[in-house]
Amino acid sequence: MELLIAIIIGVLTACGVYLSLRGRTFPVVLGLTFLSYAVNLFLLIMGRLTVGAPPIISDTAANYADPLPQALVLTAIVISFGMTAFVIILSLKAFLEMGNDQVDGKHKP
C-alpha cells in the first residue's frame, strides 16, 4: 500500500512537472492540476496510512486515524480548485487577447 501510494504521487508529480514546463497554456494548466493532485495525496498520507480507523473519538475504536491532515487537505483542495478555475479563465482570456495559446504569447514559426 505504501509503495503504491508513493508511486502514484511520484508519477503524478513527474507528469505535473513535465506538463507545466510545456509552452502552451492548456498543458500547463493540466500540469498544475496534476501537481495539486499529487500534493493533496501527499498531505493526506502524512497522517500515515490507516484503514478502517475513525478520525473522531469513539468508544469502540482501538486506534485512530489522524484527523488533522484530512482537514488540511480539505483546505488545500478548495484552494487549488479555486486557483485552477482562475487560471483556466485567465488562459482563455490570454488566448482571446493574444490570438494564440502560447504561454509567452508568441506564435511558433
Place this chain on the structure above:
Amino acid sequence: MISHIVIFPVILPLLTGIVLLLLPGQQWSLKRITSFTSLCFQIAIAVFLLITVSNGDILAYALGNWSPPFGIVLVADRLAAWMLIVTVLVATCALLYAIRGTDKNGAHFHTLFQLQLFGLNGAFLTGDLFNLFVFFEILLLASYSLLLHGGGRLKTKAGLHFVIINLVGSTLFLFAVGILYGLLGTLNMADLALKIVSTPEENVALIHVAGLLLFAVFALKAALLPLYLWLPAAYAHTTATVAALFAIMTKVGAYSILRVYTLIFGAQAGHLANLIENWLLPLALLTLIVGVLGALASTRLRQQVAYLVIASIGTLLTAFGMHTQAGIAAGLFYLPHSTFAAAALFLLTDCIANRRNVMDDQFEPGPIIQQQRLIGILFFILAILIAGLPPLSGFIGKFLILQAALTHSALPWIMGVILITSLFTLIALARGGSMLFYRAQAPHICNIDPNADVQRNSLSVAMELTSVICLLMLCIGLMVWAGVITEYTTATANQLLQPEFYIQSVLNMEVIQQ
C-alpha cells in the same frame, strides 16, 4: 476587549471587503469612504498594537479558544506589529492615489484591495505554518485580480506568468508543510521550534529538504535570484496603485524568511541550526547586482522602478543574511524606507507617464511636461532616497547595513557590492531623470499635438501628488526619528534572535476565560 486586539487587523479588512461587496455598484463615493475609513481604523489599530508590544510583550491569541499547539494562534510581537504598520501606511497612500478615478476601471477594486490587506495582515500575524500558507493564497488571489485590474494585453501576459509561477510555489509550500507535519506532528511555529531540536537522526535529511523547499517558496515571493523573473513584467505593466501596494508584497517573502529561519531553523535548532546561512547572503548580493544591472538596462521608467524593487530586496536580504543582531536591525530599518520609496516612485512614474501622452514612460526625449518643476523636484528627492545619498533615510538604512557588516566575515563582498550598486543606481536614475526632464522639448519639435494634453487645475494636481508627498513625508519621518526607530528595530532583532520567549508566550498562554 483589549485581549482581542490581535485579531482586529485581520478581521477588519475582511468585513470591510464583504460590506463593499454588498454596496450598490454605482455608488463610488460611498465605496471610497468605506474603504478609506476602514484603513484609518486599521492605522489606529496598528499603532495601538505597535505601542502595546513595544515593551517586549508578545500577544498570542487562540482562535476559537483552542489552546496551542492544537488550535490556530495569531501572534503579535515586535516584528509583526512593525510589518503591519508599514503595510497599512503604504496601502493608505496607494488608496489615496486610486480614489482619484483609477479604481473605476473594475467593479470590485475596493473589495479586492481590502482582501489583499486581509491576506497581508494575516500573513504577518499568524503563528501557524499552514495558516501562513492560507493567508499567502488569500493575498495572492487578491493580487492576481488586482494585477489584471483594468485589463489589457500586456497585463494579461504578465499576469499569466505571475499566476502560474505562484501556483507552482504554493504546491512546493504544501509539500514542505506536509513533510514537516509528517515528521514533527505539529504545524504551530512555536511548537515546531521545540520539536525540531529533538529530531531523530534519520529524519534530519528530510526536514532539511522541507526547510530548503520553504526557502525556495519564500525566495519566490521575495523575488530573490534566480526566482525574480516574474517581477519586472508584472510590476511594470500593472496600474500605479497596484504596483505601489505590491511594494509590500515582496517584503512578505522577506518577512517569512526572517520569521521561519530565526524561529524554527534558528541557532538553537540542533542539527538543523542556521539552515540557510550559506545560501541567503550570496543569493542576496547576486540579486542586488542583477537588480541594478536591470535598472541600468531598462528602456522604460516603470521597468526601471521594478528592477529597483529587486535591488532593494537584495539589500534587505543582505542585511538579514548577516544573521547578526545589528544586521537584522539595519534590515528592519531599511524595509519601511525601501517600501515607501518604491511605492512613491511607482506613483510618480504614473504622474509623469500621464503627462507625456504617447511617449508614456519610455526613455526617449519627449514633450515638456506640465508641472515640470514640481514633479522634477519630487523625482530628484526620490532618486536621492533610493540611491541612498545623505541626508535622507536611504542613506541611514545603507549606513546601518554597512556598519553591521564591519564585523562580518564577508565584509569585503558586502561593502563592495552595496557601494558599487549604489553608484550604479544613481547613474541609472540620473540617466532616466535627465532623459525625462532635461531633454524634454516643446511639443511641436517631437511631433506631438500640443492640445492633446488635458489642462490640469491645481486641485487635481494636488490630489495627484498628495500620496507621493505623504510617502515622502514618511521617509523623512524615518530620517528624523531614526534614533527611536533604530532602538525599536534593535529590540526587534533581539527578540527574534532569542526565540525562547516567543515559544513560551505562545505555548504557555492562558486561554481567555469565559
